[in-house]
Amino acid sequence: MNGFKRRIAASFALMIVLFAIVDVLIVYLVKSHVQADALQMSQLTVEMMAERYQSHFQRVEDVLSREFTDRQVVRLRKQLLAHTDPAMLNTRAVAEEFLRIVGESDLYIDNLILTFRSASLAVDKNGAAQAADLLADYSGEVYSLAYWNTQYERKAEYESHPAVHLSNSRHQTGTMTVIPYSFKPAFADYMLIAMIDADRLRAAMLDEQTDVNATIMGPDRFFRYTTAMDTRELPAILLAGGSPVDVSDDRFPDRSESSLEAVNRGAVGDGSSLSLDQTIAFIVAAEMSLAVLAAYLLGRHIYTPVRQMQLSVSRPFEDLVNVNERNERLKPEQEEVIPIRRNALNWWDGGFADFVESEEHYTIVLYELRFRLAADAGMREDISRAIVGEIERLTGEYVPSSLTYQVEQRRFLSIVPGLACGEIPALLEGLKQIFDRDTRHVLVTVAISPLFGSDIRLNEAYQQLQRILMQARPLEETQILLGAGKSDDDVVWTLQREQKFVAAMMVGDEEELVNLAHVTLEELDLRENSLEAFRRLAGAIIDKTRQLLFHCNLPADRVRQWDLSAERLDLCCTVTEYNEELGAYLKGAASLIKEKKDAEEPVVEQIMKAIQERYMEDLSLDVLAVEFQLSPSYLSTYIKEKTGLNFIEHLHDTRLRNAQLLLLDTDLHIQTIGSQVGYRNISSFNRMFKSRTGLSPSEYRRASMMNRKRLG
Template sequence: MPKLRRLRQIRMRSNSLFLRLVAGFLCIILLLVCLTSYALSVSKSNVRHEIVKYNTLMLRNTMENYENHFEIITKQMYFFYFSDNVQRLQSDPRYTFFPKVISDILTWVGNPNLYINNIVFYAQNSELGRFAVEKGTSSSNDTMFKAFMASERYPLEFWEQQFNESYTQRMFPADTFYSNIFEGRKETLGNYIPMVFKRADNHDFYMVVFLDAAKMYNAFHQASNDDLVIYDGRGQVIYNRAANEEYPALEELASRNSAFIQDDKYHFYMKDPSSGLTYLHRLPAAQLASQTQLNFTVVVVVIAVIALSVVMSLFLAARINNPFRKLIDSIRGPGEGEQYRSSIREFDIIGSQLRDKNRLMKQWAFLNHLKDIRDSEYDRAKLEFIDKPYVFVLFHVIEKNNAAWPEGTFQSWLYYMKVFIEDKLNRSFPDALTFQTEYNQILSMVFIEDGDELHALLRDMKAVFDQDRDSGTITIAVTSTYDSSDQMNAAYREVRERIEERLLVDETQIVSAAPTGPVELAFTQEQDVQFRANIREGNEEAASNIVRNFFSEWRSPAATAATWHRFAERVEERIRLAALERIGLPRLDEILANSADKISRCVTVAELERQLLEWVTLTAHAVQEKKAEPKDAVTSFVIDYVQNHMAEEIYLDALAEKLNLSSGYLSSYFKEKTGTNIVEYVNETRIRKAAELLLDTRMKVQEVAEAVGYRNITSFNRMFKKYTGLRPSDYRKGDHDRPDGETTSG
């Protein structure tokens, strides 16, 4: 029995996770040792080829960088050369033109990506004689090329000779330029490559661009050692980095391969077919050989790595139980202690998924809390905190009317926006919660210590959002600071109120200040009466002028988007009430279809004005078309009777008897002609008349109800609210809470 027990224990230990992991690690290490030995044996032959390939690739990148830059310089400088200021200086030189040309030169020289140190315009045989203009001043030719831009290789005679040359653009070899402004003191300016630009039909004026050769080399050269030679098509060396070393002539390179050894150096060269420039890069052969040798250090490192791998395998196997235990602790419940993080990818993925799940659960509890939805006490407890300052940030998105979504939808754009917002906020505020609360709103709860950092981040996000203005307009509202979970509902109310403070402008807005006070917009009583009368008569021009005049008078910067939207809703209501009798409900519903959505999607005051004018035009045209139709005797009788006997009881049977028709036939006939039945028409006509009396008279509500045929005030209130959405008293206050129809209030 003891032997069997001992064998069982050995078997159990051999089946343990620790021993199996150790065995697996050792097998992997053995396999890696074999692979490493084989790789080292064959890598030496490949390293040399790869180094040559690498240096060739680096030289190609260098050549492409230089060629692209020379092409950019040529195009941009021709553009500058043929600009209005330069051509004016060339054709009719005057001293008054110099400042403008100097200003243009400073603009080009100030661009750090062009590597231009100076631009000089040199002229002869002009009304001003010989003169030169550069970035700092204008001077005579003698002063310019002997004092300001002096060079041993390019004396004054060289620059004068260029007037007689027949080329239009040429690059000359680099040379050191210096300044002799102060006598006896020679100040080196730098190593520059001159490029001359001329017109073929003008031999008295040309432009010289001085490129900073050292800066271009530092920006474009991609190689491990400091060596580069550039030849032009005539064999001249345009630039030589290693000025003190000898280099082969261009003719020698033509008979060689693109990579060859000479004077204990590897030479790599390439020629650009378009510009004719040849680029030569040299690398010491000893350096290349040292990189291909498998030295003793590599062998020692490999052995050390193998030994360390064995130790690490034992260590990881011994510690493998700890991550599992911590993961199990994390699975037991969210929000309990710090989340587990591991350097092992699989464990970290599991931990990340758990953190995401916990965050989603917290967001769900947060949303339920804001919406006042009953949830579990456990979920609610995760949101309870005190003395932890936070703000709400609400991103309100309005889709543009003409927005196009070739690769998605508005909701997909909103999703990517949410991901962007969440990423930006969580980088600076790790505890921030972000989720979509409405179809066009994204809410973030940000725990902050310093509001300045948040506002700076929001300004950066605003710059990004402004790039998508063709798709939609975004408003960012920020609340004041709260410090307790009990105040979340108040913070949510505040952020929704602040969204309403946005302005009707086509740009991203950040609203962080408290409202300044209510501002309302409405027609004056006289404008309102005239507007409704013109709509009823189909006078498009007069009604449109009232709208245009109102918008031209009230472009108040204090008027918020909500204020303008309320005004537009009232105008839409006036159109509906005034035109209902004339064109009928079906035609009116067709013209004003989705009016609330169209108003809310207007992002500027001008766009809102165009929308209202469109409704006015369509309604006026419909009224005119209706007027042009031949009148129907039956419907005309019913309409006139209702208008003249509105205060009396009106019954369908009585109307049918007066027309010698059955009530059923009369009802069907009237609906066929007008689109609405008689009962609804009577109610709509009465309510429309009541709305006019409430706005245009000082009659009491009871008196208005009786004047339009309602004896029961409760029935009148119910019917009025059904058609207008407001009680009669509230409807009157909407336009008469200010004396004489004033349109604003403090």
Template sequence: MKRPLTSQFALSSLFVKLMLSFLSVILLLASFNLFSHLYLSGKVYQEVVRQNEQSLKQTVEGYENHFRLTQNMILALTQSDTWTANLGILSHLKENRRYDIVNEVKSDLMTIYGNPFLHIENFILYFKGEDYVLEKEGLSSTEDMFGKYYYSQDYPADFWRSQTVGNQFLKVLPAASFTETTMNSTRALGRLMPVLVKAIPYEEVYGLVMLNPQRMEKAYGDAGKNPFYILDAQGRRLFSTTETALPALKDAASTSSHERIGDQYYFYEKGAQTGFTYIRVTEVAAIASGLRGMRLLLAVLLTAAVLVSLLFSFLFSFRLNQPLQRLVAALDRKSGSSPGKLSSVKEFAIIGDRLSSILEDNRFIQNDLEHKNSLVRQYAYTHKVKNIPLHASLSELDDALHSEQPYASILFKLSFTRPAEEPEQHTLALWQLIQRLFSGEESENVVLQPEQDLLLLLLFNPGPQSGILQVLGTLQELLAAEDSLFLTIAVSPVYSGETPFTDAYHSLSELLKERRLNGETQIIVEPRASSAKTFHLKVTYGEELHNLLQSGSEDAVFGWLDRQLEQLQSKDATAEDFRTFARGVAEQTGKTVMKLNLPELEAGLLSALSGEPFAAFHTADQYKIWLRELTSPVLAAIRSGSETRDPVISFVLEYLDKHYGEDINLNIVADKLNLTSGYLSSIFKEKTGINFSEYLNTLRIERAKELLMNIDLRIQDIALQVGYQNVNSFIRMFKRASGLTPGEYRKRAGGENQGLGSAAGEE
């Protein structure tokens, strides 16, 4: 029966209480908003001023940091001994004619103007004594530079001839417009702010840094929305975004202030480091207009919010009241009924169905959580094995790990003798077989897969090692009939609970390297006494292979390779040692290719070593075939090159190979051949494909890499031996060529000094 309308709107009814509650909240919020509007309207004006001051402060910090960064980078450059020496030489260029160091100085200049964050258009070196300049485009006379390429009415050539820095390090000059005049055209370079610096201490050599003030203003200012000025310590205008004259300010000498003059606000602040005064102008009308618009917008929003809130309060109250009234009516009608009949009521049927669904979902979630907990536990063990710290939220998993029980670990590595059609299915089936073989043991097992082809089995309370080996023997018999795949199985002793999983995993990884070269499943318990780790080829074998390759004889090279492989087999060498030997031959072949200047073969050698070329090798014959395919094209190219090699290029290459450690250059080698340096440079580039200096630097760096393998030699001594008189130049060239400093290269390559790979590396 429908409830009377008067009862629905009684004071004690839910609808009236909901409506009154909504109205109370609306009244409270409206009162608060009105009070906030009245109170804050007087404060907004001050807040706008404060925001302008804060914005100017950020702009000043940006400019000051920019000037400081520019000064620090230039100071770091001028403190370089190489820089000082080079500029000292160039300051007497007419006397010494040392044009060869111009490119090195240009490279140093590029470190400054090439930095996009410094907003530098150019870095010009002005040699006042000889009246010429050096910049990114090369050498120019002072008249040409400041009369054509960087011409400004404010800064003619005579202006720069009269300038001095004095005791200052940086001397910032007012911004001016510059143009470039070439042939019959004139190009505007825009406004630039010159900064004069002392380039070296004892010569009249100045650096002229051309800053782009427009880009600086976009980076640190407000993108030209308001007029902006920069004044130096004497009040002289260095830069402004407008040509409007600046009125006299009362407190311009203070650190930070603002004042109103007419219809404009002038906000200014002095830089702590430079002493420059930064001024920003804001229209008073713009601030007042913004305030009026804000007041009108707040009033409209407040009115709309109250009206909309009243409407929605009524609708929400009505919509909340109706379903509850129906539910109460349904409960009243069914109060005497049995619980089973409640399903005939639609609302209760829906609630019952939803509750049943929720319980079913809860059971599914519980089962899913149990499965995920097992995966998370394996995740925790994997992190323990690999020594990866657990996330703080998973730290409680440490208590669930068997950290105090004795355990043994087994590491399985899967390999294929030939490519499998479905390797993932083979791998999965094999891992399942291994788990079934150990599932019957009384000990608790944990199975981890640290890599795609690796399976780690942790056996807790495993009993004696002999039982584990017996199960593994069964696995080995099962796999004996398989000719397409084999396992390498490393078995640890039974550890106490105090031994970290990381140590056990590392020991097993080392045991895997004890595998012998065959396609059978092997069980490795401990290193053999005849391990090839004690087998080292002589360093002179690298020279022997190099000489054989130079001969171009396939019989000699192939015979030498076959003898080395037979020697490895007779020494019971591991598969890892065969891999090391093959890589050593490839590296020595690459060095021979470089020495003989056969760049067309370098890509093929790099491709041969990319990836894991030896992953599927399980016989010495496979290595024999691979090594012959590697060296055959090299031998053919050497034989072909020996018939057609240019005698001039042959002399240059042989001379550089013998004298690279001396102070040599293109002129010296050209004199040896009675040729001009220009002709020799062009013919060398034509025949070899690279410049003379590039080839010499590459040769020196390669020799340095070989010498770095000898840890008894200091880096300074190595630099001298390969022809670099300045160790800083050596370090810079080495890092440019290899991406590492000599010290970093020595550390990285120090652990690889075994087998022919290390022997060839020390050539």
């Protein structure tokens, strides 16, 4: 009997195994097939959605770019810079232009807002108002005036912002959703914001696919907008751009690497998958019911063996649940273990603990080494070792109770007790004399902290010193910095200069590029900006140059070989070095473009050459049209298309550039200089010179002479 029971139990177990195998095969084949089709459909939906939104946002970018440089907007900015009486500001033309743009129904723009960094005025389709009052209609809980002021510090020109829900503003009644889209070129002091009506745009983008629930994200993977009618599915922090969200779940298709991403949040993971799971669950339930019936009919007399088998099967699952629960309890403890990066020197055991225990006040002196281009990799280690030796020697002589550590590869830190702080000036004077002996290879910047108490952590003090170091200027000497200096005034790379830069680069004009970089660096130095401001300017010029070369379709190996010279700009420490290295960098880029232009654009090259050689004559578009046997209208369009600027802009730029050189290098009368560069009317010369440089010819000459005296 027992043998029979065992055979019955074995048969029953075999039947269960067979059912399980069939279930697994069914689940694998059916679900994989259905999900593959669903994933493909979701992929197509996401790509179509992203392309539609991307195309529309590109149109909005074109509108913002065009309106940003509109003549009326530029004129209004100049009036604000000239501190014109608010009552005299010409804002009506700007508002009418904005109203015209808003009236274009296929753009779905609810409003255009022009804000200025240096003024509290803002202009929209209804006219001018205080910026805070005007922006309040579109602030929601997120976009205050303070938020938009922080946008002047960003690097990106175009920025889409998370959608915001509004209700009962002065522009509309009821509720609506807007997507702010702003445009601010690098170093610009005003910004243009398009308030896109997300609800109308959603209806146009989804067309007949009203059941699609997609989420739009920007290039930083922050949420911008969800097409779901019920936005409660997304937390409020996502709609405000609070944090990026990981959407790498297998249910979602891979996203494209464009500047806009659309993720379908419902096409795959909701209805179809749920219906499939319900079907499979029904099949499994039916099969298990048959198994139970067979067990009842065939095993009424073998209840105990079957029960034991059930217990033996269920116990492993109970153990697995217990293990999972234990892991969940341990997870918070594991997350509290944060890896700490420690320096090679154990400064705590080296004596700093004594400062904390004695609650003594202390001052920190931070030394930063800036190696110059003349110092190769082999020399730097020897120079660092020599400088450390001098620091330790003089510090031990003047302040024996101090502690000195190397905190980074090119930074050294001395902690001086409060009672010995009076010896710091003599110590630094001695070190400055030693450091200045070899400024050809290395420049040293010294930052001195205020007197800290024991309640200040060393990490906080070090961060303060890092901010002080950023105030270092591009000087060829040891600098000793006490506290934070004035903030940088580095808004010199204006939109107008960038346009000139693009025009000169596209024709390979090395002289114009080098002169433009020189004038910009000189102005930055006149404003006494920090070395960090010079690095930002060099970075902006390098980024723009790389963009232009990319669009020229130059050979990749040539571009990579030329771009290696950009690494030398990171080692520049003085204005002279920036002039030399940036000039060499731009000459290399211009030569690459010029080689391509010589083969492809001989006509525009000849036109630019004629302007460079005959700018002092009564040169006109009609004269050149006759010489090149082209119509004036075609020639004007051709020059604009190939260079980005029209003929008269090229002519004025060349004349004024040569006028600047004459003002700096000669003592000629201003009227004589104007005549020599092609201006027969002195008032026209003065007006054109001031509109391009911001200074009259006499003011420009006087400022340049003062700068030379200060530097020389």
